[in-house]
Amino acid sequence: MADADPAIFSAMRTVDEREAGDPAALAAAIDKASEPFVVRGLVRDWPLVRAGLESGRAARQYLLERARPAPFTVSIGEPGRDGRLFYDDDFAMNFRTARGKLADIFRGFDDNEGRADAPAIYLTSVDMRTFFTGLAEDNPSPVIDREPLESIWIGTATRVAAHSDFPRNLACCAVGHRRFTVFPPDQYRNLYLGPIENTPAGRTVSMVDFHAPDLDAYPRFAEAMENGMVAELEPGDAIYIPSMWWHHVEGLDPFNILVNYWWRETPAFLGQPQEALNHAILALRDLPQADKDIWRELFDYYVFDSAPDVTDHIPEAARGILDTLTPETAGQIRAFLLRTLNR
Template sequence: MASCSPDPLQVRRLIGCFQKPLVFRGLIDTWPMLKFTVSDWKNLFGENLLECRVGIKDAKSDEPQWERQSYNVKCTYDEFIKWSENCGDGNINELSGLETSKHFLYYGYKYMKDTFDPEVLQLTNWKAFGYPERNGADSTFWLGTAGAHTPCHYDTYGVNLVAQLSGRKRWILYPPEDSNFLQPTRIPYEESSVYSRINFEKWAGTVPNIEGTHPHVVELVPGDVLFVPRHWWHHVRNEELSVSINTWIELVDEDHEARLHESLVKFLVAHTSRNLPTDVLSELLNPNEEDIAEAHLDDIQQLVRYTLKATVAVTKEKISEGYSDVPILSEPWILPVMCNQFPSSEPEKKKTRSDHVHSEVGTLDVIRAFCHPRVIEIVSQILREEFNT
């Protein structure tokens, strides 16, 4: 345990107002899962089948490897570990027929309450961060082999706490002001996720030098908890077999506006999806959002009304509790995530207008433009102005 344990309310205030990523150390030393061995995890999962995503390591394509472009296999934890242990020797996996050295396995973004028994949920708690009511029931679980990753994106709601339980996980983070340089897109559509169209796996193991951006890089080790501030971009990659748990924390005032933005995007996607052929629709939607094509449009219209009303009604006040009382650099339990001043790779080249011709503009390009965060922000402002008149 850290020699100077902070007051949980002090940590909570910090999470509520600090605008840069931080690593907390020594605050989850009491979590039993932090000391789990492979045998402990095996006993926990037993012979249950885990539905895992299979993806290509170090894919060099122009766009990220979207979830739609990978596929799923079901395996036991034993089989998962066998895949991980063979990932460097070129073995062909019996489950998939794929070479394990070229493919990763990811059991990620799983709600713990849907995966584990109630007593297991009590092994995770966030009380040291000022949230004593939160445990595994409010958390998600991530288990992945080396090379498993998520495309660069930011979460539209709240802030994020990520606890590293085993293995090493590398995070590359960018502040919200870098958004225009990261080519934001809502396609493939997934609620609360704005993706970057840049494929970070082209620079696997290095930091992309994307013109105009300010990457912050950190490698989490067991016991670390990363604080990801609101709307910070992040690309996440397992450097080895890794287990982590996270919880998303709502920011009440800020999230009202985010919900309005999300409802507007959902409105556009739901209406548009009614008239798309199957092949185009599959590119528009992430697999977990396929039901939006069958959603009742009146319900989505009502969602827009509700979120607009909530946004107009809320009185936004600046948080009076600053973090001036927290000496960030001197506390032993806080490690600031520093900006990487000297990226080691070549700059990402922007595409010029001559790279495209008008005949190449397709349906998804038009939908992407209408759903762009800048457009949604303007639509949101106009609606709020009209609602107030």
């Protein structure tokens, strides 16, 4: 585990802890939560956790025995970057990706173990049921009342820049130790976000280096630190992260495994809000200010307020996409957008 914490983490308050002795108690805690919380020992009985407590090699062997023959995608960082998977000076990624058998990738972990100049090696968001046989069943999800995506993250000591996700997230520390630094959704201005379309992993990230924050370049980050919280997880612990909370994630040991569960409260046919933001940048951002003011009011009227007076005067059978969306009416919107965007 890392020898010393940067001062930023020691100055922050810690994430609250909750008791959740069974899945029903966890579900109740999640339903009531408006902030992240930690559950100690939630998955301590997983065979994967027990293998990791024996050694990193034992955990890797446990996974190899259950891996399907499909090729795995791995990110390989540059040596000397303190495990930070980020941009280089030209805003390209400071890591490359490769594909190969899990046994060959794990051989890279073995070969670099103990080396001071070892590169970061990270397998991100690997679908447990697609790439492994029996792994999800033997290490059962504590989220039983949702239908989450079940992903496993395997890596050396790494740092992933602060980002937010639309789905809710339960992240379980299986092997090694993890540090999560979390911020409320409204702190986005103070995190100094980078590009939208050019990102390390599909989500806009904070440009601030949390191990050496430059407050001359990013002065508002001081306010983010006042509003942030930190949690350090041991093997078997879990953290719940609500939708759109910003989180900076670190694997602190030479070998680390995280299992996370993502789910959303709305049907998948409603699409991704990020897609709407991208479309709004395309269609609205560069309009004259007077036009943007009009469209802001229309967005409030149709989208953000969406009060009954939007549709009360329209016969129910004629309300179309103004009514509560169904898979059919959502499909109509999607087909319309495809036609217009492909013109």
